[in-house]
Amino acid sequence: MQPLKNILINNDNSIDYTDVPDEIFLEMLSTAFNGNTDRLNCLFNEKEKIEFVRHYTALIDRLSYVKLQELQWNYYHHIGITQHIWTRRISKQLAEKNSICYTYGKSKVLIQQRRKKIQKQLQQTQYTIHLFEQQILSKTALYSDCYSEIKSLSSILHTFVYEHQQKLRNEFEYKKQKLILDATDHHLVQAFFDLKPDKLQITTARNVWKATANQTMINEQVAILEKRLSSKHTPPPSTLLDHMIDHIDKVLSTPNDAIDQNVSTNITHDQFEKMNQLKHDIIQQSIITATNMSHNYLDMSLKKNYEESQPSEIQNAVINAMDTRRLYMIERAKYLLQYKLASNFD
Incomplete structure (x- = not known):
């Protein structure tokens, strides 16, 4: 089986799970296996169990992060198409005179490029997780069927990651709202000069x-x-x-x-x-x-x-x-x- 450390994880993960105590990962693993993790003893030692769950968590975090990016840039595209809010930039001197931000928004070209890039990242991350799960399942099949437990663990880890990404979701939502606020502010200044x-x-x-x-x-x-x-x-x-x-x-x-x-x-x-x-x-x-x-x-x-x-x-x-x-x-x-x-x- 390919070592877990060789499974690809991009370096721009939103959360560093190396700081999460080992006990938390062991508890999630125990929950997924209904308190009976003995069947994994023949596959992993205690350290490998923690490495396995920690790595699985990082993969799921990466997938969730890319999906959040997908939603974010789809929103920029939608708001551009429906409300014509793309990028705008004025001189800093004029911005200071009118007490307004000098730039906001994303260009149409940049949005298209990022959406394509995110789609590739999404496909790559989904494939990486699929490969990881298949490797685990193929190894556990030699000793016992752990399919349902692995799926249960996946569900638990998704919930765990979702909770830890709350601050990230808040940040993305803030960027959405700030875009509307900045665009409206510029519109009101322009309405005055019109x-x-x-x-x-x-x-x-x-x-x-x-x-x-x-x-x-x-x-x-x-x-x-x-x-x-x-x-x-x-x-x-x-x-x-x-x-x-x-x-x-x-x-x-x-x-x-x-x-x-x-x-x-x-x-x-x-x-x-x-x-x-x-x-x-x-x-x-x-x-x-x-x-x-x-x-x-x-x-x-x-x-x-x-x-x-x-x-x-x-x-x-x-x-x-x-x-x-x-x-x-x-x-x-x-x-x-x-x-x-x-x-x-x-």
């Missing part, structure tokens, strides 16, 4: 959109800080404040025995409590300051720009287009923040 606004109206809109973008960024920081107060998980640091809090967390997470062994470190329990309270105070004060900045900044910006644009100088249609895009920016930011919090803290 009304032929004058220079003052364009300046007003851009100032309002910039204020809204700043508000959403501040709101994001506030939400992340609030999460840090109650969550043990922390996102990658992106600001000086994040680095400061991370440094305090590292000190607070230092094991007591490690501190005891280090004679140069004289940190008492009371000092630990004070540092922990300091961290909470920093976060709380940052939340209060950021919240006030967010409200005041947007209110002042909106008031200033709307006062500069008298009703006689700006058409209602232009005002509505500008405000529609502003409200959409807020809703778009809420969705992006929701995903960011879920992926970093859950």
